[in-house]
Amino acid sequence: MPDFQLSDYLKLDEGIFDDADAYSSQIMASSEKGIAAATEVSGATSKRVTCKKCKNGAGKMKSDLGVRVALRMKSEMDVTDDGYKWRKYGKKSIKNSPNPRNYYKCSSGGCNVKKRIERDINDKGYVITTYDGVHNHDTPSMLYYNQMPLMAPNAWTMQPSSSSSST
């Protein structure tokens, strides 16, 4: 597994995180609370209606799944596996990007989280992983992170302290 680092953090949801300037590892810890509150999302288990709600939640889609976060990780491979199990359910070529966009969905039970992976158009070698929603279950590798109770289950990339020795 290459050294994917959180190079940039894009916040697509401007409602959960009020501290827009507090973009740091703590954001995750804090976000978890927001996520937990947003975890009330349940009902998206429909089939084709997904597209329906798509337009329905055009202005409030954020509240649909709960949280939407985009992270840009340095990876030229699709090692974007954060410990969860994702099932690729679609591929789409984006006009704005010469690279295809991959759509993944959490294959865990009761988990309707979606992940969108797109290669960066400006920084090839980087991939923009956009997470839609939040996992309502523990990470399959949750036990692996059991050593960091302070860290949220989705704090995979949040380790700025470790990269401090890079310089």
Place this chain on the structure above:
DNA sequence: CGGATTTGACCCGCGC
């Protein structure tokens, strides 16, 4: 055999 993956088709909103 089971599960996951792949590619195309379909759908829907928007713009022109």
Place this chain on the structure above:
DNA sequence: GCGCGGGTCAAATCCG
């Protein structure tokens, strides 16, 4: 009304 763009699902296929 049609075309475009984006997103999702579905059937077939392949791999383990």
